[in-house]
Amino acid sequence: MFDLLLLCIILATAAAAGTFDPLQHSGPASPYFDAPFQFGIPTATPTNCVIDQAAYILRHGSRYPEPGSFARWRNLFGKFQNATYTARGPLAFIPYWTPPRLERERHCLGVDLRERYQFTKGGANFTVWSVSQQRVLDTATYFVRGYLSQGNYLAAPELNRGSIIKLPDSVDYTFANSLTPSAACPSYSQGNTGSAKANAFRANYQAKIAQRLNGFLDSWTA
Numbered sequence: 001m002f003d004l005l006l007l008c009i010i011l012a013t014a015a016a017a018g019t020f021d022p023l024q025h026s027g028p029a030s031p032y033f034d035a036p037f038q039f040g041i042p043t044a045t046p047t048n049c050v051i052d053q054a055a056y057i058l059r060h061g062s063r064y065p066e067p068g069s070f071a072r073w074r075n076l077f078g079k080f081q082n083a084t085y086t087a088r089g090p091l092a093f094i095p096y097w098t099p100p101r102l103e104r105e106r107h108c109l110g111v112d113l114r115e116r117y118q119f120t121k122g123g124a125n126f127t128v129w130s131v132s133q134q135r136v137l138d139t140a141t142y143f144v145r146g147y148l149s150q151g152n153y154l155a156a157p158e159l160n161r162g163s164i165i166k167l168p169d170s171v172d173y174t175f176a177n178s179l180t181p182s183a184a185c186p187s188y189s190q191g192n193t194g195s196a197k198a199n200a201f202r203a204n205y206q207a208k209i210a211q212r213l214n215g216f217l218d219s220w221t222a
Contacts, residue, residue: 053119054113054117058106058139077099080094081095083220085217086217086219087218088216091213091217103138104142105142106140107146107149110142110145110146110148111146111147112146114147115150126162126163127163127164128140128143128144128163129167130165130166132167140164141164148160148162
């Protein structure tokens, strides 16, 4: 009986490992994923019901980086662009790679919501709230442009206008800091040993990954 139970556990573990997606376990660096349906509730509008109002809570697009991350990514990109090396195999794209422009994602979301709900044609009653970080303001701007892009710019230009209200997220009275507690909660950074533990864990596998990737880069120096 014990052997059978052990075999079942091994098979279940192997099956789970085969479907493991690291992108869903990468914390804030993960792309957006839809949450699974809960309690068998369908997403379709019930019969005889009409949606007359909707509220969307969005973070930034994927992904306008924060200043610290942006500096590190920019430095790495600069090394790839300015160094003399030969990239082969799965890394052959690196010398020619350019960062994608991320406006399209939120612009398309605005277009999609306009087509789906058709609540308003724009104007004074169309308002988007944003925190003060530039990446979030950019996300809000492209969303509004997408939502209002189907209006008539000649016959009714006033309907192609919307409002973006900027809320500072460095204080707690605007309620704009729910996703950035580090700026509003003094205790957030106290006793945080997560970074040290994460660095210690990464040391277990980073060297092997670097060795494998360096096998596709000739004459590369970090």
